Amino acid sequence: MLVDAIVEAIRLAVTRIPDDVVSALRKAYGFEESEIARFNLENILKAVEIGKDGSIPVCQDTGTLTFFVRAGVESPYLRGLEGAIVEAARRATREVPLRPNAVDVLTGKNSGDNTGRFVPVVHWELAEGSEIEMAVLPKGGGSENCSALAMLTPGEGWEGVRRFVLERVRECGGKPCPPVVLGIGVGGGADLSLSLAKRALLRRVGERNPDGRIAEIEAELLEEVNSLGIGPMGMGGRTTALDVKIEVAHRHPASFPVGLIVQCWADRRAFLRIKPDGRVEVWQ
Template structure:
């Protein structure tokens, strides 16, 4: 089969897997939160969330009606052939998924306010490209909900305040977001680079599994500190009060300009949908996050 067909087929499967089945690490974190939540209102919300996850799997229907903006991350091996055909294949897969899964049409022209009806439009689905060694194409889809996107934030902090400035920025972002991003959320936090680089890194950090703290102990410590602080806010599940406000925090960084301290916080709702597969040179496909769900 031609690579375009393989990619289209795999991308369609990834979108379908992502919107119906939550990744195992997110499910486990929600179950743990339900067991540990002490607020009655919060517990009711977590129970509804867990029931809903089960129903979605049973009926093979999207977990949430907001099936998100379709965002791809393509780690393309430098030796992969016909890379120029991939963009079109991803657009076709998005159109097909919108019709067949189905997905909610979520692509609107900001000038005319018209919905394209098929989740495609200028720069949408968005594709993040990385060139890596080898001949494997690794594709990840993130179907990103609007409620949690609306509270993502970037800031240019005061370099003199250092990491303390970042901590303050993150806590204030969580408090300001309150109930809006469908807590318990996952936070992607990034500093450095530039305003665009920080938010890009923060969003990409949302793809990391919850049970994998950063290998750098200093960063892992910061992640834990921010996680505990966010859960001290009392916002709770769906903002109705409780001790589960975030399920996890991932921190990323780039070096910064001496005069700048860019920072960004990306939020993902509890329905943190993502799916990954690898397409090898011989045409074999390996589903990474959703084995046995094709």
């Protein structure tokens, strides 16, 4: 039963683009003047409709299945949850279907079912209580290849963050399927900054960081990224990013780590909650 619910969450994530993303894409379509930018955005909006109506993956890169789990330690469903996630990945691969995307790094052999060493990727967090909350984020390879880490000096600070992000987005051009969503993690260490950056993508497009100072930086950076003119699919235009999300952690006095996760326009996600009585809610 739990496996069924996880399969449904995966199906929802890959076949239905969240409403906040679709409305940002529609807004971009209205805002673009170039015929080529509109050609690409029109295709995107058509693909979104076809995916939703036919319950088929909008993008053929159904990604690396990445889960963020916040598990209440008193939940009776915690035992066996990891096995259920792996089983759901296998079943979703057959049933949705998904593209098998897990490849052995030495032999190059595809496992065929989206499972393998550390795959699906599961980020665990333990919490008080008896509920389990889970987010599924199918992460595409083309955009992930544009992700990067900068170990800045404290002297470079936030101005360095700005320069690093703009330079990286410019360098990647059309490769990550713009208009992109940028997840940025600042502080922590090298590893934490990148995982915060990925987690930032779980926020809705248009939803700012609750800290007003960070929210302001997000809005400024979004405007600057869009002034680069890369545009939909890198063929020029006003919309290079749909949103910028920043999460922070305290840093070491000597370090200023910045993790950047680039997400394609198909900013896919779905959520699931397991109540202590076994009821499950799946939403987006």
